[in-house]
Amino acid sequence: MNKKILIIEDELPMLKALSDKFSREGFSVLEAKNGEEGLDVALKSKPDLIILDLFMPVMDGKAMMEKLREDEWGKKVPIIILTNLNPDDKTLNEIMASGPSYYFIKSKWQLEDLVEKVKKELGVN
């Protein structure tokens, strides 16, 4: 079954890398460049999972997540946070406490690890 994921990331090279990687892994990929755009796409297309960057212009990841959680469907959709904050960072810990499934430290971990996490969350191999 073809799972649909939404990637929200303002850094275009990163967005491209992620989008290419997940497409090759057999996912149907939706893209957005900031929280506002991401919220629109999410509510319209209802993806199976959202990969969300934290620091973005227009609307950041935290604000977008809060808006998303106001929606019935949005309350349940799994979210994976993309960040370069350290795992012991206070901001990150606060955000993680509000419900996302995982966080992914961009500069430290390999794309392979992210793919694994997404697959595990969606129960696909």
Place this chain on the structure above:
Amino acid sequence: MKSQIDIHLANHLKIFSKVFAALVFLVGVLAVSGWQFDILVLKRVFPSLPVIAPNTAVLFVLVGFLVFFLSLGTKGQRFFSYAALVISVGIFLLGFLTLLEYIFGLNLGIDRIFFAGKMGEKIVRMSPQSALNFTAVGLALFFYSSERRKHIFWGQVAILVAGIVALVSLFGFIYSISGLYTIAPYKGMAAHTAVAFVLTFLGILIMRPDVGIARIFVGRGLSGMAARRLFLALVAILTIEIVVMFGGRAGFYNIAYESLVHLIIVAGVFIFLIYHSFRSLDRLAEAEKSLEHLKEVDQAKTEFVSLASHQLRTPLTSVAWFSEMLLKHEVGLLNPKQKEYLDEVYAQNRRMIDLVDDLLNSSRIDMGMLNIEPKTVELGNILENLLEEMEPLVREKRTKIEKNIAANLPDVQTDPEMIRIVFQNILSNAVKYTPPEGKVAIDLGFSGSRISFTVADTGYGIPKSQQSKVFTKLFRADNIRSKETDGTGLGLYIAKAVIKELGGRINFESEENKGTTFFVELPIKK
């Protein structure tokens, strides 16, 4: 919150406390000798003044001794505190019983304990003021003997009473107002008694400058400074007044002139005080302002580093991701040379990310932002993962890694990310600063409640002359600067700060061209 005290000043005051105690002791000894050897001048300073009573003389010896003894501190030894308690109770009782004799018109026979033979038929009893004062001094010393702050405060209250009585008597002598030091003729305080009481009062009050009333004068801030200035001004005014008074009495000038001199002196002292205080207030305000400015600059600097690290990581991450996908042949096979080159790109990029991490970590340390979050951690796993990560570097340098992880190593309550930073810095240093085909021996074990992590290399070593600077920020040893160019000089600075935060210890032994061994100790539970 209590204001801070000037420790330096407080210690000076304690010395004065001992000096005053010694003087009181001396007065006592001289007066006792006066009685013993019938030296009248030692019993009363001027023929017209009251005689010091034998009991007063003996009690001053005891008071002087006890104040000196207490100012040394009993070092928590029971015997000494009991001895101090017994002596202070003795002083109190003798004073208090004499007071009762006066109030109820009794004769308890206590006035003839010492030197009865020298007194003849007459009873030489200490004055009521002295009796009251010894009661207060005995009480004060009793409170001080416990060395507890709350008790000492009450001791200070008691000694303040004694101080006021003594000062009133002293000024009575100075201004020749006999009513202030005598109640009935020849029933007053002796002159040296008054002086000795004033010295006792000061000696006891400043024995513990860190407590209560005395604390006011040793404060570090503006209040302490103001208190000291005003006190000095008071002493200055009193001293000059007394001198002027004696001048008047000697007939150097008339009453009107004397009043004018009084006025000028008081005004002068106040003007000096005002001028001086305002100048130093301005200086203090300026110093505070520049300190605040320095803090702001520091904050801006660390924030910049933080932001820069974050921004630098973004492109580096993209490079890492694209290289990773290429290296995994996701978009077509690479030929061996292409793979070799791309491996290099990937490795160098990773190095750059590590440098940025170091920079960010050290700026977090400077901001005091290390947040330790203890979790159950398997140190063995962290070590294995790190070694795996370092595999390319180890292979390249053909370093022989010998590792020994204790089989039954307990899980540790600590911050995994922090531990990782420490292990990573020490391990990568060992491999980096050991010439090719060297050996790095790693030992991870435990004893009691401590984890021990030891990394010994056969590397370049750290020159003896520079070993004291190893944990300082930006340190890089002279002998490796030319050999390895990529260190930041932040790794061990970070490791040390992190280990301290985790409640552990780090040290090392090193010999140039033989190698270095780092020892890390961590508590199993933080």
